[in-house]
Amino acid sequence: SAQRDYGFWCPRELKVPSGLGYSFMGVPDCSPPCPNMYFSSGELELTRYLVGVMSVVCLVATTFTFLTFLLDRKRFRYPERPIIFYATCYVAVSLSFLVGFLLDDSAAACNAPGLAPGAAGTVTQGSRNNKACTAVFMLLYFSAMAGALWWVVLTITWFLAAGLKWGREAIEKRAAAFHALAWGPPAALTVALLALNKVEGDNLSGVCYAGLYDVTTLRYFVLAPLGACAAAGLSLLLAGIVSLNRVRLEMRHDGRNQTKLVKFMVRIGVFSVLYLVPQLALVACLVYEQASRAAWEATWLRDRCTEYRIPCPYQANQPKQRPALVLFLVKYFTTLVVGIPPAFWVGSRKTCLGWAAFLSGRRHKQAVVNESRRVLEESHDVCSQTLLASAPRKSRGTSTQGTSTHASSSNALEEATAPPPPPPPPGLCGSSKPSSQHSRVSPTPGSPRARSPALPRPSPPTAPAASPLQG
Numbered sequence: 406s407a408q409r410d411y412g413f414w415c416p417r418e419l420k421v422p423s424g425l426g427y428s429f430m431g432v433p434d435c436s437p438p439c440p441n442m443y444f445s446s447g448e449l450e451l452t453r454y455l456v457g458v459m460s461v462v463c464l465v466a467t468t469f470t471f472l473t474f475l476l477d478r479k480r481f482r483y484p485e486r487p488i489i490f491y492a493t494c495y496v497a498v499s500l501s502f503l504v505g506f507l508l509d510d511s512a513a514a515c516n517a518p519g520l521a522p523g524a525a526g527t528v529t530q531g532s533r534n535n536k537a538c539t540a541v542f543m544l545l546y547f548s549a550m551a552g553a554l555w556w557v558v559l560t561i562t563w564f565l566a567a568g569l570k571w572g573r574e575a576i577e578k579r580a581a582a583f584h585a586l587a588w589g590p591p592a593a594l595t596v597a598l599l600a601l602n603k604v605e606g607d608n609l610s611g612v613c614y615a616g617l618y619d620v621t622t623l624r625y626f627v628l629a630p631l632g633a634c635a636a637a638g639l640s641l642l643l644a645g646i647v648s649l650n651r652v653r654l655e656m657r658h659d660g661r662n663q664t665k666l667v668k669f670m671v672r673i674g675v676f677s678v679l680y681l682v683p684q685l686a687l688v689a690c691l692v693y694e695q696a697s698r699a700a701w702e703a704t705w706l707r708d709r710c711t712e713y714r715i716p717c718p719y720q721a722n723q724p725k726q727r728p729a730l731v732l733f734l735v736k737y738f739t740t741l742v743v744g745i746p747p748a749f750w751v752g753s754r755k756t757c758l759g760w761a762a763f764l765s766g767r768r769h770k771q772a773v774v775n776e777s778r779r780v781l782e783e784s785h786d787v788c789s790q791t792l793l794a795s796a797p798r799k800s801r802g803t804s805t806q807g808t809s810t811h812a813s814s815s816n817a818l819e820e821a822t823a824p825p826p827p828p829p830p831p832g833l834c835g836s837s838k839p840s841s842q843h844s845r846v847s848p849t850p851g852s853p854r855a856r857s858p859a860l861p862r863p864s865p866p867t868a869p870a871a872s873p874l875q876g
Contacts, residue, residue, distance in 0.1 A: 413718075416616060419436055420438050421516075425531055426602040427531065428619075429618065439516070442705055442709075456611075459502070461503065461740040463502075463744040469751075471489065476760065481751070483562055486619075487587075490555045491552055494551045498741070499744060501545035501548070502610060505610050513541050514528065514613060516535070529604075529605070532598075532604045546598065548590065548591075550590065554586060554634060557586075557587075557634050557638045558583045560639075560642045567645040567648050567652075568647075594626060603616075603619060604620045605618055614791070615627060623695050635684050635698060646673065675749070679818070687735075687736060693734065694734065704725040760848040
C-alpha cells in the first residue's frame with residue numbers, strides 16, 4: 406500500500422488548554438517541549454553558563470560607561486551622546502539575560518508539567534499567560550531594538566559632524582528627533598508583538614523573546630529590523646570616514662592636526678568594527694536559523710514520533726538536519742558582546758583622572774569641549790584657513806611718503822571694517838554646506854580660534870597747530 410504523510414499531530418504530552426493562543430508547527434493548542442527539543446542536558450547547562458558569564462561582563466561594561474557619563478556630563482555631548490543611550494539599552498539587555506540565568510525555567514520560559522498523566526513541560530507562549538515572561542520580553546526586545554537604532558543615530562551624528570560640518574548646537578537641536586527615531590519604532594514593534602500574542606519562551610537562555618519558533622515573526626520582527634539598522638549604520642559610517650579622509654588629505658602641511666585626525670579616525674574605526682562584526686554575525690545566524698528551522702523540526706519529528714505515539718512522516722531519502730550548538734552559542738555571544746565597545750570608547754586618561762578624583766573625594770575639573778569634537782572642529786578650521794591663505798588677496802598698497810596721523814587711522818579703520826574674505830567653496834574640506842554662526846561651538850580660552858590677532862585701534866585725530874597770527 407502507498408504510504409501517506411499525515412503531517413504533524415500534536416502529542417498528548419504537548420497539548421495545552423484551548424484559547425491561550427499556543428501553536429507549534431502549525432497546530433493550535435500545542436507547544437514545544439521544555440527542556441529544549443534539540444539538545445542534551447549537558448549542552449543546555451553549557452549554554453546557560455555562557456549566557457550568564459556574558460551577561461555579567463556586558464552589565465559591568467555598560468554600567469561603567471553610564472556611570473562615567475554621570476561623573477562628567479558635559480564631556481559626552483553630541484555627536485558622542487548616542488553612545489551613552491546605546492550603553493543604557495544594553496544595561497537592560499544584559500539584565501534581562503542575567504534574570505533568565507538566575508531564574509528557574511518554569512519561572513518565565515517554560516510552563517510546569519500539567520496534571521494530566523504523562524504531561525510534559527512546555528514552552529511559554531503568548532503575552533497573557535505568564536507575567537514574568539511578558540515582562541522579560543518587553544525589557545529585552547525593546548532594549549535590543551532601541552540599541553540597534555541608537556547605533557544608527559550615532560552614525561548620523563558622526564556624519565553630520567564629519568561630513569556636513571555641523572556644530573554641536575545644530576546637532577543638539579535635533580535631539581528630540583533622534584530620541585523619537587530611537588525609541589519610537591521599538592515601542593511600536595513591542596506593542597504589536599504583544600497584541601499579536603507572539604511572545605515565546607527561550608528554554609536555552611531562560612528569557613522570553615520573539616521569533617524563537619515562529620519563522621514569520623523571526624523574519625519580520627527580528628531579522629528585518631536588525632539587518633536594516635546594520636546596513637543604514639554601515640552606509641553612514643563609510644560616508645563619514647570618506648569625508649574625514651578627504652579632510653586629512655587636504656591637511657598635508659599640518660602634521661599636528663593631521664595626526665590627531667588620524668587617531669580619531671582609527672578610534673571610530675575600532676569602535677565600529679567591535680560593533681559591526683558581532684552584529685553582522687548575529688544577522689547571519691538568524692538568516693541561517695530561519696532557513697533551516699523547518700528541516701530541524703522535520704528531523705525532530707522523525708526521531709520522536711514513535712516515542713510520542715504519533716504518525717511518523719514519510720519522506721524518502723530525506724537527509725536529517727539537526728542544529729549545531731555552536732550556532733546558538735554564537736548567537737547569544739554576539740547579542741551580548743556588542744554592549745562592551747562603549748567601555749572602550751569612554752576609556753581614556755581623562756576617565757581615569759575623573760574616577761580617581763571621585764573616589765578620593767576631590768572635585769574633577771570638567772572639560773568644556775570633548776576631545777573628539779575638538780578634533781573635528783580644529784581640522785575643519787585649519788583646512789579652511791589653508792584654503793583662505795592660498796586665495797589671492799587684494800593689495801591695498803602702502804605709501805612711502807609722509808602721511809598724517811588721520812590718514813593712517815583711516816587706513817586702519819578701512820582694514821578693520823573691510824568685509825571678511827569669502828568662505829571656501831562647497832565640497833572642499835569635506836563640507837557640503839557652510840555652517841551657520843549658531844551651529845559653531847564658541848571658542849574656549851586657549852583654543853586656536855580664540856587667539857585671533859587683535860585689530861589695530863584708530864588713534865584719535867591730533868589737534869591742528871596754532872597759527873602765529875592768532876593771538
